[in-house]
Amino acid sequence: MVIKSRLFKHFLIVLMLIALITGLSPALPSAFAEKASDEVTASKQPELTLFDASFNSDVVMYRLGYTFPAGTSYDYFDAVLDARIEFIEEAGSEPAVYYRNDPNVNAVRVTGDSSIYINLTLPRSFFDEQFIEKKLNQGRLVFTLHVLTPDGKDIPSQEQTYVDLVDPKPLAGSGITTKSNPTSTAPATPTGTLPAKQSSVNKAPSATRYPKVISISTFGFNHLALKNDGSVWEWGNTEGAKQVSGLPSNIVKVAAGTRHRLALDSDGNVWAWGMNDAGQLGNDIYGYESFYTTPVKAQIEHVKDILAFDNTSYVLKEDGTVWIWGDEVFVSNSIMESTKPLEYPIQIPGINHVTSIAGGYKMLMLKNDGTVWYYQGKDSGMEFTGPHRMQYVISPMFEILGIRFASVDPIPEFTKVAKIWGGGDPRYALKQDGTLWMWGESQPILKKATDVVKISSGHFHTLLLKKDGTVWTSGSNRQGELGLGYTDEAEDYRKFHRVTAIKDAVDVAGGLTNSYVLKRDGTVWAWGYNDKRGVLGDGTTSKRLVPVRIPGFSPPLGYDMEGHWAQSAMERLYDQSILGGYSDRSVKPNSAITREQFVKMLVQAKGLAIVKGRTSFSDVTAKRWSNGAIEAAVANGIIQPNEYGARFLPEMNITRSEIAAMAARALGLQPNESALAFRDNADIKNQRGYIGAAVEAGIIGGFKDGTFRPNQTATRAEAAVIITRIMDYVK
Structure with missing residues (x-):
């Protein structure tokens, strides 16, 4: 422009x-x-x-x-x-x-x-x-x-x-309603001037039995977490995580800046709190050392995405335009020969049709044609251009009717791009051909990166999240921000190291010189720089070279049932204390289930009385925790001792054929071998009639490939589904 x-x-x-x-x-x-x-x-x-x-x-x-x-x-x-x-x-x-x-x-x-x-x-x-x-x-x-x-x-x-441009009243004949309250949180909207309110693309959070963290954001030493119930939490000192009050319950995204924070609700509104000395809250008020503990609504609507960087706020609107306020754009006053940061949103000129934005010392914008553009920002300084390569740049500013902008320029090597990521200095683009590129590199740093879910950069380091839940790091390790258990002076951005202590990750965030990971269970883990303020957030003042858990974010009970194909059946049994959990608050639905575990669940679901004082098997003594349930199953014909001999082997994983036979006997079904029509019928060696009866009754079925897999170990999820079918069975 x-x-x-x-x-x-x-x-x-x-x-x-x-x-x-x-x-x-x-x-x-x-x-x-x-x-x-x-x-x-x-x-x-x-x-x-x-x-x-x-x-x-x-x-x-x-x-x-x-x-x-x-x-x-x-x-x-x-x-x-x-x-x-x-x-x-x-x-x-x-x-x-x-x-x-x-x-x-x-x-x-x-x-x-x-x-x-x-x-x-x-x-x-x-x-x-x-x-x-x-x-x-x-x-x-x-x-x-x-x-x-x-x-x-x-x-x-x-x-x-x-006319009447100074009097605080509507302009004659314009249909404009001016605002007389300078602290109003919403701009006036004249009829026929701005687009009508559109439904937001952001889905509001709904009530859940599993309230847990679903996304994280960090910049500098400010850290935010968003839970799936719409609540927002922040931390960054030894006091631990605290919930942010004053926000609506429909928050769908958060973004942390150096000294301010942003939150986006499902209606497309932006909320801001923290320092406002650069007008970064976007509420039309510029106040030196003004700190807002209660969020205020920025004067902008129809927002699709948010980004807080340093003391500047960026948003992507649903119409594909990008808006800015704060320290990277200025209001000029040539008469008074002064400038000050902009305290209200304004569109960045020269860029439209944007589909996503990414943070960094130069803000990235991905357009719908696959090209990537960046907003220069106001500062001059050292610009990252690749491993060990820095270039001193001066960002020119230009004026449009008193507003001073930096330029918007394309990144030549970023074409045919599908996704962009940023944060600190390193910035990345995933191209449509599956290659991963870093700004300043003439060749892709990864030739096959289709399994990359997210990349987040800190000041001089990078976190990469893959679909399998593993986390990889590269770049500077001076403060242990790579999570490898040691520090060094190397800065290799092309070589990624796996953080072996992290599994099941779903989100990553690169801080200034520390790193954060969100795991699937809703727990947040961190490593890297810390000081006497406790900026890492683990409740200590010590530097961490390997991941440690941030207190205050415990996983909800039975969290791993959420979204599972057997969720309904497992929740039903869990609520009736038929299906138990583990000390880490999980249920482990995909883990194998043992013989004694299944028998106890089945006896409890059938409401059978516990039988004490008997020992049908030598390895199930009267003192064993499962003795009463196993003896009840024997007494009611569910278990036939002659099938097992002298030893029941209670800790052995139970097979699908065993579960089917026990289910049929628990329901009093008559053997019916004719119902067996599986491709692997020959593998069903024992209790064929009872297995066939269970199949005919719809208690258990086969797989899509036409097999039954009788000797396959049953999972806790499969056991839960079969037991609920037994509970609901009507002859």
Whole structure:
């Protein structure tokens, strides 16, 4: 995008002058009614609108926007703003042009074909001090937008006229409702200007019997966890994890910045809390050392994704535009020769059709055409370009109507991209051909990476999560952030090391010089740098070279039943204390079940009385925990001692054929060998009639390949399903 410097100076003066002029006049003559050009039909004209005005004792803020006509698309076009101020010097006189900008220097090059919104915040004190004595009145601002297309067309918008720009009341004839409360958390929405509220693509959390952490985020030494009940937790000192109060219950994503945090709800709203010294909360308030413990709603809607980086906030909206506020964009004031961070959201110019964003010292944006672009940011400094390679860069800033942006540029080696990841310095792209690339490398670092689920970068290290739940690390290990049990000075970003202590991982997050992993059971694990503040969050002040568990995130009881194909049956038996759990709060549905475990569950489900004082098998003594259930099964004909001989071998894993025979006897079914029609019938050696009866009754079945697999060990999940079928069986 290209912009000439005089654009800001001209239009700033225009708006400031008209703000004072019109603010002193309660009424306008009829000659000042809004008018429209008839040179081009309205359906083909770009729509230019002042869609919001906000006022308080410190600032006056205007928000303007234009939308290109529907159905027309250009790779780029130039937008030229022609603005003038008209006023009446004396009652009864004709309007005179008090100021008109030079439209030839107001060209803004824009890529794409969607809307652009322009925000401008001006100091109220400047109006009061500079213009209060001029006593100009009965004025108005008139402006027209000209779109200059690549094929040489000049398409003007309708000429727009606005009055009463300083008085905190609706603009005459505009249909705009201005906000008089400077702390309001939602921008004014004029009829017909902004898109109607759309249903969010984010699914709201629902009530669950397994409340646990489902995602994590970290930046610097701020750490966030989101649970599947919509609650948000934060940690970063020796006090441990604490729930964040003041958030709605439908939070679907969290993002941690250096000193602020963001949360996205299922309705597309963004909530922010923490430091606001750079306006990073997006609530239209800029306050040095202002810390918000209670979340506030940022002034933006229809959000699809969020990203907090350092002291800046980025969001991706559902329409494919990217918006920013905080320390990486500035409001300029050429009159007062100062700049300050932007405390309200504004669209990043020059980029549309974005499908995902990723964090880092340069924010990445993936477009729907597979190209990746990055927002430079304001700072100059050392830029990461690959292993042991750094380059000093200067990020140029350009101005659009008083807002200073960095440039948006493509990454040439990132084309035909399916996914992007960032965080700290290393940034990655998974291409559509399955190769994994790192910014600054001329060759892929992994030639086959289709099993990569997520990558998260810390300051100078990377965590890679695979589909099998393993976690791999690369890069700097000076603080033990690779989780290998030692520290060293190497920085090899191309070589990934497996963190052997971690299994069943579902999310990863790279901190400044530490690392975090979320496991499937909802527990959070960490390693790397720590100090006297306890920034790692494990309750100590010690550096950790191997993963340790973060306290406060215990897995829910029976957590591994959730989502299992036998979930319903297992939960039913678990709630009736027929199916038990383990000390780690799991049920282990895919683990094998022993003979004595199954017999005890079956006897309990049938409601049979425990038999004491008997010993049918030499290895099931009267003191053994399962003796009473095994003897009850013998007494009721479920177990036939002659099948086993003198020893029952209670700790042996039970087979499918054994379960089928016991189930048939427990139900009193008559043997029916004719029901056996499996491809592996020859493998069914014993109790064929009872197994056939169980099959005929629908208690047990075969596999999709037509086999029964009689000698295969049964799992705890299979046992639970069979027992619930026994409980529900009706002859």
